[in-house]
Amino acid sequence: MGQIPSMAEENMTPSQSITLRIAKYNPEHDSAKKFMDFTITYERWTTVLEAILEVKKHFDHSIAVRYSCRQATCGSCGMIINGKPRLACFTKISELNSNVITVEPMNNFPIIRDLAVKFERLFDTHHKVKPYLIHDDTEITSDTKEFLQSPEELEQYIQFSNCIKCGLCNSACPTMATDSSFVGPQALAQAYRYVADSRDKGKDQRLKIIDDSHGIWRCHFAGSCSQVCPKGVDPAMGIQLLRGYMLGFRS
Amino acid sequence: MTNQDEHKEGIGGMINPRRYGIERVAYLLMRLSGLGLLAYFIGHIYETSSILKGEIGWNEFLEITQTTEGHAILAIVIAMCVFHTVNGIRVMLGHGGVGVGKPARPDYPYIPASQNIRHKMGIYSAIILAAIAMLYGLAVMFGE
Structure with a gap:
């Protein structure tokens, strides 16, 4: 006799992986923007900000990103995610429906470094x-x-x-x-x-x-x-x- | 500060119609049709000035508009004129605050009231009317 899966089990989906492309640019040294690719695993609820911080923690701590509240209240983590301006903390990877997530600094703002811009x-x-x-x-x-x-x-x-x-x-x-x-x-x-x-x-x-x-x-x-x-x-x-x-x- | 320092998108970003729905397509078409009509207006002044060369000069110039290329250009001008007029009325009303919705406490998922169905219908109507007018113009010009 088959067992009925509990709600918790139904929600347990295996981790998937995506490629996170992060723009790297330092106006003091670089002549143009470069992209660095990182393969990361994510859950259904993982936000783009969490993915960036994961990369920063384990792969490249030099990535410059501004963030604070992680709940779409402070307005710090705005960036271009897959071509559109979004808050990184308010954008789940799963809702982007793409295996490649590209993050760039916001357009029309001078770049301080990487993803951080001047306000x-x-x-x-x-x-x-x-x-x-x-x-x-x-x-x-x-x-x-x-x-x-x-x-x-x-x-x-x-x-x-x-x-x-x-x-x-x-x-x-x-x-x-x-x-x-x-x-x-x-x-x-x-x-x-x-x-x-x-x-x-x-x-x-x-x-x-x-x-x-x-x-x-x-x-x-x-x-x-x-x-x-x-x-x-x-x-x-x-x-x-x-x-x-x-x-x-x-x- | 240069454009690169300011990290501006520039004209390429301004005219990119792919990211923000039909409103941005209308924005691009409005600019293209405006520039096209300006070019036609300048050409039209040049064309009508040929009457100063007398009847023969006038007729010679008029023959250019009777060619296949001339008809195609006139058909595009008709489409630009209709789109620019109809979409222009929509934009002018919007600029006066007409049909952009009323301020209200927003609820998630925060669908903007200003991007409502009336304005989308206005954009689609402008495109469809422009296409119909262009087809009618082509039928009249090539149906002779």
Whole structure:
């Protein structure tokens, strides 16, 4: 009589192996990017970040990679995985359906080394759009302990406040691919996040900042930013709604 | 800082239509059709300026458009014109925030509301209408 396998046994699949191709590049020494191949075993739940760390631990400790939380919260481990910008900690090898996983540094960001890129420009443009509440009554007195807001008002911007500044949207953006001065989808989405906040009074200031030849008008609604966002921010929506304010479609 | 230092994808990355679905295909077609229509516009001005050479000069130039190659180019111009118009209306509405969805608390797997079926239908409609217009143009020009 055959035994019925338990759920735990059903989930036990033998380890499989893949080739992990890691881009190696040091701008101080190398003239071009090189790839190093490593064969590693993985389980159904193994993430690309875990695979990279496995390689770093056992094969090549010199691989430069930035990571921290391992749970898609810190936004540190953005990279190009099989041609698309993704978070390495949020991408399982099993869901890529490929025997070869290629990891490269994010496009449109200067490379520090290997998979680690510089975030200065992203933080500069983020800061440029004034990512904080602008309000005359910022001092909290005993009478006004908080700025009240209805759930409907919260819904207007809560989606955009999920941004973890991982830079995947800027890496996927076709305008960022050619225009070094473009403010980028991350900063524009954050401009909308504060413009749409009922507590904020800085709408005119922010619209003036992004009303620039390298500002919001350089977005052509390709939508790639929204497709790669790991937190569901949908920057393309925020940018179009923001432009709706500027074109007079919205008040 | 050079392009390589900044690690920019460049024009090759900008026009690559393979990674991000039909929206990026529409993005590429919009640029190609825009540049094509600009080239046609310049050619058209040059063509119509031949009237300054008198009736014979005008007729000689007009004969170029009556060749097989001329008909093929005009058919492509028709397709570019229709695609650019229909997709342009979709993009303009999107730029005004029309049809891009409403902000809402996102749920996993985070399907972006701005990349919705209405916009995809708009893109497919633009491609299909351009193809129909081009075929109609070919039928009229080669059916003589």
